[in-house]
Amino acid sequence: MILDDIVEVKQKELKIRKQKKTIENIISEIKILNNEYKRDFKKALVKDNISIIAEIKKASPSKGIIVQNFHPEHIARIYEQLDIDAISVLTEENYFKGKDEYLELVKNIVSKPVLRKDFIIDKYQIYESKLLGADAILLIVRVLGEKLGEFYNLASSIGLHCIVEVHNKSELDIALDIGPKIIGINNRNLENFTVNLRNTENLIKYISGDTVIISESGMKTLEDFKYIRSLPVNGVLIGEGFMRKLDNVDTMKKFIYDLKNN
Numbered sequence: 001m002i003l004d005d006i007v008e009v010k011q012k013e014l015k016i017r018k019q020k021k022t023i024e025n026i027i028s029e030i031k032i033l034n035n036e037y038k039r040d041f042k043k044a045l046v047k048d049n050i051s052i053i054a055e056i057k058k059a060s061p062s063k064g065i066i067v068q069n070f071h072p073e074h075i076a077r078i079y080e081q082l083d084i085d086a087i088s089v090l091t092e093e094n095y096f097k098g099k100d101e102y103l104e105l106v107k108n109i110v111s112k113p114v115l116r117k118d119f120i121i122d123k124y125q126i127y128e129s130k131l132l133g134a135d136a137i138l139l140i141v142r143v144l145g146e147k148l149g150e151f152y153n154l155a156s157s158i159g160l161h162c163i164v165e166v167h168n169k170s171e172l173d174i175a176l177d178i179g180p181k182i183i184g185i186n187n188r189n190l191e192n193f194t195v196n197l198r199n200t201e202n203l204i205k206y207i208s209g210d211t212v213i214i215s216e217s218g219m220k221t222l223e224d225f226k227y228i229r230s231l232p233v234n235g236v237l238i239g240e241g242f243m244r245k246l247d248n249v250d251t252m253k254k255f256i257y258d259l260k261n262n
Contacts, residue, residue: 039113041136051235057090107133136161188217
């Protein structure tokens with residue numbers, strides 16, 4: 001299983017990280033952070049029309065290298081010009097070729113709130129995300145299971161918003177038990193990376209109230225995005241769809257305009 005492999009590698013990586021910098025060191029550094037550095041991720045997603053989280057990622061397990069000439073600061077400047085609402089930065093190193101430094105670079109360039117997209121399996125990473133400058137993190141129910149509430153409460157207590165990510169009804173039930181402010185419905189199965197775009201439609205009917213709902217993955221064409229927009233979602237997360245358009249900003253602008261207005 002791809003996800004199990006990712007988690008296993010992440011566990012080994014964290015052992016090394018903790019030797020280099022203890023959680024106590026990280027907490028001490030967080031205490032001196034400038035509060036002006038914090039941006040409201042949830043507020044950015046609540047719009048009259050659909051909101052867009054634009055992702056910065058070099059690779060994925062299913063696609064391999066997506067961007068050969070990868071410069072996150074250049075991508076961040078492109079995103080800053082566009083009508084997007086937040087930015088997601090992949091920091092997972094082994095399968096997505098991300099780096100923590102990418103998030104720090106991006107946060108210092110853009111004015112939008114920034115999501116750290118990684119595989120959070122340890123509380124250490126929550127504090128680490130705050131120190132890196134993240135405004136929000138991704139919590140994957142398939143990874144955390146019953147530990148979700150504990151991780152969610154910790155992140156909230158230090159000022160991080162969370163996208164609680166689900167893929168099926170049983171994961172959604174776990175998520176709903178903790179009352180998250182933001183739920184991400186992943187159209188991609190993290191076990192085998194297959195995609196079903198109708199996954200959002202299948203799960204969204206079980207979510208009520210003022211929960212912010214984000215549809216993630218699998219959207220390639222404008223027709224795909226318009227279909228998702230026809231559902232009661234607040235926003236979409238676009239990764240590969242933008243990564244493959246970086247050489248033509250005008251095309252990206254038109255795509256975003258059409259998505260939001262047509």
